[in-house]
Amino acid sequence: MISIKIQQLTKRFGAVTALHQLDLTIEPGELFFLLGPSGCGKTTLLRSMAGFYIPEEGKILFGDEDVTRLAPHKRNTGMMFQSYALWPHMSVAENVAFGLEERRVPKDEIRRRVGEALESVRMGNYADRKPNQLSGGQQQRVALARALVIRPRCLLLDEPLSNLDAKLRLEMRTEIRRVCKEFKLTTVYVTHDQKEALSVSDRMAILESGRILQVGTPREVYKRPTRKTVAHFIGETDFIAGKVTGILKDSATVETAIGRFDGVLGDPTCPPVVGQEVTLSIRPECWELSHVQQTPQNSVRGTIGGFVYLGEVAQYDLMVRDRVLKVFERNPRFVDGASRGELFATVAPEDVVILVG
16 A cells, blocks of 8 residues: 655646646555545546656655656556457456566466456456446456556546446445455545535545545534635535624634534634625524424525425425525424424524634
């Protein structure tokens, strides 16, 4: 296992700066996701790690080795792309063996390692088939085996599940995590799929316009976004504008047009001051509905303007004064007749995130 360190990395394409002096450390054996909207720089960063792009400034270290300007084939990385890139005229085994043959590995060892790699992705019985005889999920497993068979120092995945249907994506999420942990591989995974990142990663970085906005575990990024952009990108949220009326070390009180809220600071290193305009981020599932107001603080009064019933959960449009709040309720009770009339929605202070930027 190796660490990957990015130090002040800058990459330009003509007049466009795709990466702006990035700093990032990925721990040995970590399954790390790069997440963000199209054009944010995540694929550029991954391809810089692979050696396909040479940055204008900064360093890329694999462990203690500076690989910034090392040719791709000398970095010993395994890579999976959006397309499976399997040779159609070769069998599954021949596709997996290709990288070892290029490295002039002895034939007996190639046979053994190909067999081990295919077994690791549960494709041992498909060695003699051609790619066109496989499903999309099976082809993806072959591509993963091909990346693993060379025994890479790290694994780089560029939206590897984007061509699969929803059911196969769920299956392969679990499979990729299992294989990466089994092989103890440091893995960097690019995606724009929030659910994929939240369910598979150890940690993630959210990028925008070539800059890293936040790094953390899935729970940290989801529950404690440091910026409005991050809260908006990861999951759904209600944004409520307000003004700070009181502040403690890591929390504050905010007055808004729909009520007063106690909450926690999204970024305690950049606290607001009394009187400053801020934004509250409240996840829809954090609201608790009731016919009786539990507390005047962190509570709003409204009516349900519409709802979608999904069985285990209902999604409500709660009409509060002149705005609509999204409220999710598990094991729904306030549907049909029970939704009529005024309701109170209350949220715990630890679920109210106060954002400055």
